[in-house]
């Protein structure tokens with residue numbers, strides 16, 4: 001008789017597209033994260049090759065394969081001390097993040113958490129003391145029912161064995177959605193929108209987690225609030241970066 005776990009394996013489905021995987025599949029997923037994926041999805045979700053700016057995460061044209069600081073970041077360093085991300089906000093990764101956030105497909109949380117945790121572990125950055133998700137305003141949280149950044153932040157917090165502290169930061173203004181605004185308007189839109197708790201972040205290294213990094217305006221405002229509360233170091237982790245080439 002087959003042991004129960006061998007039987008269960010026959011019903012394993014790809015965590016991204018739902019295709020039945022049968023008994024033989026690659027359980028390692030991207031970076032050996034232990035997520036069941038079909039070969040197509042594993043390929044589509046593999047961390048992007050090619051050069052990126054380590055500070056802002058923007059990718060270079062295909063001819064540039066090495067990471068190096070882009071001219072913008074050399075002229076004006078970002079608000080955070082270190083950045084990690086999984087890949088570009090396009091293709092399957094974009095579809096999954098949209099389904100998760102806007103259509104409430106919470107079954108995707110495990111896969112997206114694994115991508116977030118893998119991105120941080122791959123980065124090799126110094127270990128943080130606590131993990132803090134970018135907060136939603138209570139009114140928006142009530143409308144959506146969950147904070148996607150908080151759900152994703154569970155991944156790195158568990159993988160690193162660190163406390164997840166959503167209460168370390170609050171959003172005090174219910175700003176209009178950032179989509180459709182240009183970079184300058186996005187920055188103005190989120191100005192003074194966040195406060196953080198000195199007793200929770202003072203003299204600590206905070207890992208700030210969000211789903212998507214676009215212009216970085218929201219994350220920069222969060223970094224500012226954390227530093228005003230005495231955070232010693234702020235690292236940023238986003239699952240995806242909008243693909244704007246330098």
Ligand SMILES: [Zn+2]
Nearest residue numbers: 014017038041
């Ligand atoms: Zn698949």
Ligand SMILES: [Zn+2]
Nearest residue numbers: 053056070073
């Ligand atoms: Zn840059």
